[in-house]
Amino acid sequence: MRLLVIADPPEDFKIHKDSTYAMLREAARRGWALWLCEAADLRVSQGVVAAQARPFGFTDTQEYRRWFELGTPADMALRDFDAVLMRTDPPFDQQYLYATHLLTLAQWQGARVFNPGQALRDFNEKLAILRFPEFIAPTTVTQRAADLRAFLAEHGDIILKPLDGMGGRGIFRLTRHDPNIGAIIETLTDNGQRTVMAQRYIPAISEGDKRVLLIDGVPVDWCLARIPQPGETRGNLAAGGTGRAQPLSARDREIAAALGPQLAQAGLLLVGLDVIGDFVTEINVTSPTCFQEITQQSGIDVAALFIDALARRIAA
Known part of the structure; x- marks a missing residue:
């Protein structure tokens, strides 16, 4: 299996918590051939969407910037990979938008892209909640x-x-x-x-901003509640929140059951719902995270669930 991952530079990965790192680890464990590029490496040559991609592998060390190795870059058509993962972090700026258009063109040419360019454009991570008014504040x-x-x-x-x-x-x-x-x-x-x-x-933020992961429309059984620091409104881990894995509540499952099939139908293989109390506050589709935190605290191998789903999509 040949997998191209479009991501930010691997030297910037925080490997103790990075979800893309977990995906790469699981794919490598299965013997998949891995390639890496950045969104800036995408190009169109003679009408074909290609990337300056580099073979990617893991080393025997976990040291900063030395845990991976990259081979010689080669100009490769996206349609020649079994799958392409778009894992570039937001913000969704003009350059990101252009990248999604190239991904859509690549799909027309036969590439299998997850999450697809059209879906990334259609589901703004803030505005997408407006499609589901019964579940929002x-x-x-x-x-x-x-x-x-x-x-x-x-x-x-x-x-x-x-x-x-x-x-x-x-x-x-x-x-x-x-x-x-x-x-x-x-x-x-x-x-x-x-x-x-x-x-x-929503006062329930004190109990956490829950990240509920949907993989091909199906929720992972545990979520990550991101608890704000004292005196802080934001639960985001990047804003200092503390992550606490916990089983999905009945309301979490109700939301997932309603949204999951529709999001999967739109082509979204991986989605991160943000849920505070009884309400969905965001639908994250660009580069959903929290794989490692949920796995470490629950024992659920989220990366394996994701690669299983990716393999099924490829086979289909």
């Missing part, structure tokens, strides 16, 4: 300060977030009595030039 999307002020006046305690961030960056909690309402709204909307999302604050 009160939400508004706008670039107008007056709309945000009205939403704040109605709900009293809200979360503001940019539409292209990750790891909790740029997220603000705002109450009616905050002295910085105007400054925060002006900053996030770039004085009315940028669209943002506002959601009613």
Whole structure:
């Protein structure tokens, strides 16, 4: 099996928790031939989508920057691999958008891409929740300060977030009595030039922002509840949250049962739902994480489940 993984530079991987690292480890354990490239290595040559890809292998050390080895780069068509994994981290900026278009073209040429370029474009990680209104807290999307002020006046305690961030960056909690309402709204909307999302604050964040992983529409039986630090609103691990693996609740399973088949039908092999209390707050499709944390605390081999699903998709 020949697998190309489009990812950020491997020297930047935090291998003790990186999910792409876990995927690569499991694929290597099965004897798959692994290749690596970055999104910047994608190109079109004579009408064919190709990449300057390098053979990838593991070394016998876990030392920083020495745990992997890369071979000589070669210009290879994406359709010549058995599968292509898109694992480049957000933000979903203009360059990322261009990469998704190249991935779509590659699919037309016969490549098997996961998650597919079209699905990555269709499912903005913040806006995608609006497809499932019965599972979300009160939400508004706008670039107008007056709309945000009205939403704040109605709900009293809200979360503001940019539409292209990750790891909790740029997220603000705002109450009616905050002295910085105007400054925060002006900053996030770039004085009315940028669209943002506002959601009613969910007090259950104190119990964790749960990452529920869906693999080909089926939920992993345990999730990772990311608990905010004292005095912090954000549970994201990148913002200092503590990860606690736990079995899915009945509500988690209800959400997964409703969303999973639709997301899989859209071609999304791997999705990370963010669930706070009873509500879905984000649908992560670009580079969902938390494999290693769930595996280490639950004993569920998430990477093996994912590679099993990938192998089934390839065979199909």
